[in-house]
Amino acid sequence: MAAAITIEVVETGDLGDRSYIAHDGTTAVVVDPQRDIDRVVARAGELRVQIAAVAETHIHNDYVTGGFQLAQETGADYLVNGEDPVAFERVAVHDGDERTYGGLRVRVVATPGHTHTHLAFVVDAVAGDESPAVFTGGSLLFGSVGRTDLLGEEHTDALTRAQFRTAHKLADTLPDDTGVYPTHGFGSFCSSGSASGGDSSTIGDQKQVNDALTETDEDAFVTRLVANLTAYPAYYAHMAPRNLEGPAPIDLSAPEPVDAAELRRRISAGEWVVDLRSRTVYPGGHLDGSVGIELGGQFSTYLGWLIPWGTPLTLLAESADDVAAAQRQLVRIGIDRPDGQAVGDIGDLAGSDGLASYPRVDFKELQRHFEGEHEGSVVLDVRRDDERAAGGVRGSAHVPMHGLLDRLDEVPEGRLWVHCAAGFRASIAASLLARAGRDVVLVDDAYDHAEELGLTSSDASQP
The missing domain is CATH 3.40.250.10 (Rhodanese-like domain)
Known part of the structure; x- marks a missing residue:
């Protein structure tokens, strides 16, 4: 009897994304891994599976991929659309290609819309008749689809029409019991419409609730989706170029410690000193000239959205653990190394005359x-x-x-x-x-x- 396919979810809640490990108990295919690949490697080790392939649904706009580095470290095939102008060696795949890894069969499906070269990967068992799974990236999400305006206004109409056709293509060609596994749609700004969370869904479920599938008129869908597109983070502009280059390994070692005098110098020089403490605490006493961004679910999204790209960054926190957590979020959006850290009591860090407050x-x-x-x-x-x-x-x-x-x-x-x-x-x-x-x-x-x-x-x- 063929081994059943199991799918492990690797959640990245701060960016509203999911990565996946699909395996047969021995061999695994990883889809859309985030840059901090230690999480994926650790989970694969716990499962005792060998990563044989890493599949990229698209050149991501909302995070720096870990796919290139994961493939390098594991020796896995790196499945990337052959039409993408990447600067590294990969296994170039195209619509209709099929590849086998252990007991897993991987079929490539062109799904343009979120990007021109977007792919979905349909995974099922080489032997057996269990339901397939489709990894849809930023195409078919839970309740809606990925946004279509990230490549510029001049492409939005064409991509929105392609997204509509992609959704119907998947719905029309895959069995209703096919599991749907999107990368975006769990709080990501890459989603559009009424995309929702949830632990699981199928093609049959999506036919009942998905905005792109309950609408039968393409023009009406395009008009509604484009009208409802909202602002997205400014840091997105820097992600695709990094992903096309093949991102380097990350360094999560502790940043250089900074004392009170150096903090003041950096603020005076126009650098960003970001206070990670709670928004309930920051107003009552903080380093004058610092920026307060509470460490939490969307810390990196809003820091990346606001900070002038390339501005020196120092993190201020109550503990080294908070700095480490912030670093992990930041490497995912390409802010590789903070320029320093200051940890401890805010009164000590601000000095005798550096405290400010507001109601x-x-x-x-x-x-x-x-x-x-x-x-x-x-x-x-x-x-x-x-x-x-x-x-x-x-x-x-x-x-x-x-x-x-x-x-x-x-x-x-x-x-x-x-x-x-x-x-x-x-x-x-x-x-x-x-x-x-x-x-x-x-x-x-x-x-x-x-x-x-x-x-x-x-x-x-x-x-």
């Missing part, structure tokens, strides 16, 4: 303030344009957090009460504004609370 409040406190004398105070909404279009706090100004550094001259004068949808982006924005010399108040609260208090309107420009 942290909720929407109830904002309401009390603006019901009284509030001349010189402004509510600043830093949500995305699409969020703002659905309404906002009445009389508020609006500059999206991701565009704040380029649009500081558009921020109104006065004391700024900064909010977003949940508090995380507002906390970053408040620190950037304080760094720029503005008087800020962080509104660390859910936007739903503002709605409950009657502070919002569909036309936020009205007082």
